[in-house]
Amino acid sequence: MRTIRFLLQKEFRQIFRNKIILAMIIVMPAIQLMILPLAADYEVKNINIAIVDNDRSTYSQRLISTITASGYFRLTGYNGSFKEAFQLMEQDDADLILEVPSGFEKNLIREDEQKMFIAVNAINGVKANLGGSYLSSIVKNFNKDIRLDLMPAKGVLQTPTIEIVSTNWFNNLLNYRVFMVPGILAILITMIGGFLSCLNIVKEKEVGTIEQINVTPIKKYNFILGKLIPFWVLGNVVFTIGLLISWLIYGIIPIGNIGVLYAFIAVYLLSVLGFGLLISTFCETQQQAMFIMFFFMMVFILLGGLFTSIDSMPMWAQAISKLNPVSYLISVMRMVILKGSSMKDILPHLGITFVFALVLNVLAVINYKKTS
Amino acid sequence: MDAVVVQDLIKIYGKDDVRAVDNVSFSVKPGELFGLIGPDGAGKTSIFRMLTTLLLPDGGSATVDGYDIVKDYKYIRNTVGYMPGRFSLYQDLTIEENLTFFATVFGTSIEENYHLIKDIYVQIERFKDRRAGKLSGGMKQKLALCCALIHKPTVLFLDEPTTGVDPVSRKEFWEMLKRLKQEGITIVVSTPYMDEATMCDRIALIQSGKILSIERPEVIVNAYADQLYAVKADHMYSLLKALNRFDHTINSYAYGEYAHASFRGPATEHEVVEFLTSQGLANIEMHRIAPTIEDCFIKLLKNS
Numbered sequence: 001m002r003t004i005r006f007l008l009q010k011e012f013r014q015i016f017r018n019k020i021i022l023a024m025i026i027v028m029p030a031i032q033l034m035i036l037p038l039a040a041d042y043e044v045k046n047i048n049i050a051i052v053d054n055d056r057s058t059y060s061q062r063l064i065s066t067i068t069a070s071g072y073f074r075l076t077g078y079n080g081s082f083k084e085a086f087q088l089m090e091q092d093d094a095d096l097i098l099e100v101p102s103g104f105e106k107n108l109i110r111e112d113e114q115k116m117f118i119a120v121n122a123i124n125g126v127k128a129n130l131g132g133s134y135l136s137s138i139v140k141n142f143n144k145d146i147r148l149d150l151m152p153a154k155g156v157l158q159t160p161t162i163e164i165v166s167t168n169w170f171n172n173l174l175n176y177r178v179f180m181v182p183g184i185l186a187i188l189i190t191m192i193g194g195f196l197s198c199l200n201i202v203k204e205k206e207v208g209t210i211e212q213i214n215v216t217p218i219k220k221y222n223f224i225l226g227k228l229i230p231f232w233v234l235g236n237v238v239f240t241i242g243l244l245i246s247w248l249i250y251g252i253i254p255i256g257n258i259g260v261l262y263a264f265i266a267v268y269l270l271s272v273l274g275f276g277l278l279i280s281t282f283c284e285t286q287q288q289a290m291f292i293m294f295f296f297m298m299v300f301i302l303l304g305g306l307f308t309s310i311d312s313m314p315m316w317a318q319a320i321s322k323l324n325p326v327s328y329l330i331s332v333m334r335m336v337i338l339k340g341s342s343m344k345d346i347l348p349h350l351g352i353t354f355v356f357a358l359v360l361n362v363l364a365v366i367n368y369k370k371t372s
Numbered sequence: 373m374d375a376v377v378v379q380d381l382i383k384i385y386g387k388d389d390v391r392a393v394d395n396v397s398f399s400v401k402p403g404e405l406f407g408l409i410g411p412d413g414a415g416k417t418s419i420f421r422m423l424t425t426l427l428l429p430d431g432g433s434a435t436v437d438g439y440d441i442v443k444d445y446k447y448i449r450n451t452v453g454y455m456p457g458r459f460s461l462y463q464d465l466t467i468e469e470n471l472t473f474f475a476t477v478f479g480t481s482i483e484e485n486y487h488l489i490k491d492i493y494v495q496i497e498r499f500k501d502r503r504a505g506k507l508s509g510g511m512k513q514k515l516a517l518c519c520a521l522i523h524k525p526t527v528l529f530l531d532e533p534t535t536g537v538d539p540v541s542r543k544e545f546w547e548m549l550k551r552l553k554q555e556g557i558t559i560v561v562s563t564p565y566m567d568e569a570t571m572c573d574r575i576a577l578i579q580s581g582k583i584l585s586i587e588r589p590e591v592i593v594n595a596y597a598d599q600l601y602a603v604k605a606d607h608m609y610s611l612l613k614a615l616n617r618f619d620h621t622i623n624s625y626a627y628g629e630y631a632h633a634s635f636r637g638p639a640t641e642h643e644v645v646e647f648l649t650s651q652g653l654a655n656i657e658m659h660r661i662a663p664t665i666e667d668c669f670i671k672l673l674k675n676s
Contacts, residue, residue, distance in 0.1 A: 002476070002479070003476075003477065006473060006476040006477065010462070010465065010469075010473050013465065013469065014462065014464050014465065017464050207460070207463065208456065208458050208459070208460035209460050209461065209462055211426065211456050211460050212454070212456065212460040212461060212474075212519075213477075214425075214426055214449075215424050215425065215426065215449055215452065215454045216449060216474070216477045217446065217449045217450045217477070217479075218477055
């Protein structure tokens with residue numbers, strides 16, 4: 001016990017003396033949580049649209065003003081021919097081209113039917129997808145309005161239509177930030193826990209201090225606990241700062257019990273620290289450790305369900321994400337913060353994370369040799 | 373019982389069976405100042421790392437204080453002090469914090485063994501709040517010695533403690549070791565500097581993982597059978613070449629501004645000078661000298 005106390009004292013002294021690391025621990029979550037959710041917005045705005053109006057009628061004018069008034073589109077071209085408009089797309093000045101055929105108004109009223117052409121620049125997949133569907137729904141609404149205009153005053157719609165009305169549960173306004181902030185916080189905790197614990201031990205190897213420690217009677221588990229505890233505490237501090245920021249800036253208050261959240265974080269940090277520890281036992285230099293950690297972090301983040309839903313990944317990717325601790329944290333964060341899930345709901349996640357923690361730490365301890 | 377006993381110790385590195393330590397045997401008596409003298413890469417550090425339980429031997433056995441280095445490594449870690457060749461203390465902790473840390477790790481305190489480190493510690497005490505990383509080389513060395521001593525080890529292993537230290541500090545350092553010896557601590561020290569060998573009670577000359585000779589330094593020097601000469605001429609390179617060509621030369625090599633050489637019986641000083649003159653050398657100066665450890669080492673190398 002006495003040894004642990006002195007190891008901890010030493011460890012905290014070193015952390016508090018390293019001003020850059022300390023600043024990173026406090027400032028990194030603050031800045032990232034303040035800026036990233038605002039910038040990394042899934043809603044696509046400012047889609048550049050070029051319109052080829054071959055009709056130049058009241059209706060086509062009305063359609064164009066409906067499109068530009070929606071707020072999603074920016075009219076960057078009003079061209080006489082498709083060829084001209086396509087040039088804009090080639091120069092990346094137009095993401096979409098809408099071609100209004102000649103006789104648009106006439107056919108719509110007389111024949112009750114008219115086809116239009118939308119060309120989408122699919123280089124940016126998300127923008128193409130969303131832009132195309134925004135435009136379709138605007139055109140659809142426009143169509144409905146015209147129907148109403150043209151209909152006899154008190155008539156009923158001749159064609160029966162199915163209208164879908166949806167409500168968003170747990171995030172009524174489909175506010176993107178409410179959904180992203182807990183996810184980003186999850187990544188931050190993983191980075192702080194994983195990187196710091198890993199680099200710290202490798203640094204002792206690189207500088208040679210571990211040599212001096214190894215000839216002392218310090219026990220293996222004492223040394224490892226002395227490394228784990230400080231970063232476990234720091235992880236909790238970062239998590240608390242993150243929660244405060246998401247409350248102060250985004251007004252996100254966890255709907256579920258905050259105790260459940262901390263209980264999960266406690267176990268989760270153990271697994272991430274264990275992972276860092278395991279990596280450190282394989283590395284001789286901080287450079288190696290950094291690269292290996294980056295490799296895993298990229299995989300963890302991209303397959304963690306932060307940016308893309310795990311359910312829509314191919315089967316093999318879903319299988320990998322089952323082994324990804326980050327995906328469990330992101331899911332638990334969203335469950336507890338947005339949905340108000342209780343301990344019972346996250347029990348499977350907690351169990352798996354606990355197994356991760358156990359396996360990773362045991363492997364790390366086995367692999368950490370005092371003699372070679 | 374001897375403080376350190378090494379029996380046929382072997383360490384092999386890599387796939388191509390490089391024997392860094394090749395059947396090394398020696399023993400160190402309690403309270404002795406024992407030196408491992410040899411050039412870089414001779415295997416000194418490997419021996420130290422095995423004796424301090426940081427490296428497992430590939431053959432042979434060794435005991436420190438009667439404890440086996442493989443089986444009883446836990447006991448050894450409690451009793452030995454080790455100062456690695458590279459400064460390995462926490463650079464971001466101050467002198468005092470480093471010392472306190474290592475004292476507590478061994479379950480003792482600075483006060484308890486202060487008498488051991490007092491002479492050394494007073495020299496760095498006024499910088500005790502300075503971080504170890506900001507100390508000069510000599511001060512780092514003193515701090516490392518303090519940290520290795522703070523738990524009153526029975527055997528102290530010092531791996532090249534004077535490498536990269538200025539001549540004055542080197543001398544001071546050896547004085548400190550002599551005082552520690554009087555406290556009854558067994559000291560095993562390695563160094564690539566031959567001139568430091570005479571400071572030891574006994575030395576082992578080591579080269580390419582093999583021990584060439586283990587003796588008291590004066591015995592090694594006295595055992596030098598041939599008469600050694602220091603020779604000087606106006607042109608060093610031609611002198612060395614000429615000495616090599618001379619039929620009666622046993623051994624010749626550059627040594628500072630002189631060339632050291634020994635000659636077989638029949639050749640007199642006069643004959644040597646005559647030969648050198650005939651080879652076109654001028655200003656020839658030649659006198660008898662007593663061999664140093666380095667001369668012995670070079671001779672041993674040549675014989676082996």
